[in-house]
Amino acid sequence: MIFAEILAIGSEMLTPFRLDTNSLYLTRTLEERGVAVIAKMIVGDVQDRIIEALDLASRRSNVIICSGGLGPTIDDITKEAAASFLGLPLELRPDVLVTIEERFRRRGLRMPEGNRRQAMIPAGGTVLPNPNGSAPGVYLESKGRQFFLLPGPPFELEAMWEQYGLPLVGKDRPLQRLVLRVAMLPESKVDEMLGPVTGRLRATGYTILASPGEIEIHFLAPEDSAQELASAAEETRKLLGHHVYAEGAQTLEEVVGRMLRESGKKIAVAESCTGGLLGSRITDVPGSSTYFERGVVAYSNRAKVELLSVPEETIRRSGAVSEPVARAMAEGIRRLARVDVGIAITGIAGPDGGTAEKPVGTVFVGLAVEGNETVVERFSFPGGRNRIKFFSSQAALNMLRLRMLKGD
């Protein structure tokens, strides 16, 4: 087994505002080669901290990847720290200097003196060209360990790594990851439904990752046991049935979009508490203009009457957040937009506006499909305003998906 670890270097990475997202990208590429990331570390631009991290990492891992600290300023000391740790001098590499100077000249600029530092490379190091920036990367081998020094900006790191870094990393038994996605089911319910086979699934690297309104079920196994992976996924699909909405990286709006496109149906939405979020998610999908006709955000009662023909009497009698209003909104938008499907959301996103009978989180979703009876579901969502908005849009998309699965 090849072990790797990832070291993010940069004082801004220790503020309350920045996370080391490069490590997610690096982990994914390593996983595909069968290399396991066993630790990640994040330190500032401080020589002792960098050396301590390199020391710990190289005692247990074969591949050590550093990101950040290759810039032209005196704060950037990753190469100095790595050279010092490995007992190597830094050398000016004329070929690298020429490349950097050339980069500036092409933009009609003189290279600032500080950028000379970027041409200093630990002795014996291989230069990794930077297709998207001036900082070259460095590859070093020492005592059977592979060290990679990569730039911090993701745009630069990813291009350099893919082209020049990753191919140098040894291959083990490559791993394959298979992901099933489930919408609007709590984690405990998924656990319960999969209970009978959980033991068997664990052998295929089964993990559940839960986020609000969405569960991912991951399987991870060596590529040569693809058969076991497929049958574990098959078994899971059988137990969870229509709750599984996709395999792989698709979003719920992409899945719903594909179903709409394939069926040739057009849709329009009427939103209240979600304020446009449902429309925004539907139109996040490229090509959505072929099936999304319009949306209406009827935030005020007047807008519900004027834009959706919801009878004033219905609002007065049942309240704007109610089954009859959700029904009238869904039917209204479908009729007025002259489309096949109308979806409506009305609810209380809070923090104010809740009552004993309809507390914050109460949401009605209406679904009007041509030639079918309109359906309204009532939900009670936990959490704050933004979470309730997201849950509501998720519930609406999932209702539509389930309805279309039935062939309506």
Place this chain on the structure above:
Amino acid sequence: MIFAEILAIGSEMLTPFRLDTNSLYLTRTLEERGVAVIAKMIVGDVQDRIIEALDLASRRSNVIICSGGLGPTIDDITKEAAASFLGLPLELRPDVLVTIEERFRRRGLRMPEGNRRQAMIPAGGTVLPNPNGSAPGVYLESKGRQFFLLPGPPFELEAMWEQYGLPLVGKDRPLQRLVLRVAMLPESKVDEMLGPVTGRLRATGYTILASPGEIEIHFLAPEDSAQELASAAEETRKLLGHHVYAEGAQTLEEVVGRMLRESGKKIAVAESCTGGLLGSRITDVPGSSTYFERGVVAYSNRAKVELLSVPEETIRRSGAVSEPVARAMAEGIRRLARVDVGIAITGIAGPDGGTAEKPVGTVFVGLAVEGNETVVERFSFPGGRNRIKFFSSQAALNMLRLRMLKGD
């Protein structure tokens, strides 16, 4: 100076799908007490890895905070690893066991046998109650170091830390952070505008954090140099002028919302390429129903005609993405909703639909304010579909803000 480091424990934290977001929260609370986070580490549920991290951390930091690995399953070994590192036995704490059993009983459940493990505490440890879950936390002192073992779920970690953990951490010279926010200005432009004073600003921990459409300018200094901080911020405000839209944690939609509320003005929006995102952002603000009357997502040309009274002739002549259509949409929504302000967005979010004359990223934003001439601005945004949508909504909010600043 008190140094801290943060250790996130859990094998799922080493997948390509999870980041240690708890550390951002913890860093913020520590910063307010003048405690500096000097490193972060992330390891799996593996005893050797946890011990190596504790060892490195305790050699250089006063405060070591672990999150995760306190659950009831045999995978969860944080307490075992910490006890082993400190040479302490684990002891069953009857009072803790009673609390956990009680928690299950209240929900009408019998405590599963596995949860007994959660009552095992390293000898001499102080139990940190968990207001939001069954896993108690642990506080240990050893060799002048403070060790905190906290649960992984943010909801549990934050409640426990704030009430029981943080008060035990020593206070140093507390730091104060001051943040200025700038919308729709590139980082290089901010750099240039602040050029003359950058040297002086650095003394107050000046940093620029850039994300698409948004720049944060941070100052960080000990509380007792609040005066220097204030005058650095003042100087920055003077140089950047109206580009600074807020101080602190406010979002652009919150700032615009406050201006609308204070002026008593009502607003309605007409969106095309943003698909509802502008309305969704405006309604992310609690209480937005007092000023947001309605939105229309006129994705199809028919919807632009029917819902906004955009003349068909204008669309035919100039195209749906054009100055005249943005103008007609803004004036149309303002008139039909009978509000003070109408905003409209029409553009090409891509990846398809671009032309030589109007490439992907071309966006027109119209602003119609009662008693004023309607203004339309043309933008050319870089990036993919979602980034163009975000930039467009950001530009619209910022145009409205600048207009209201002028008192219109």
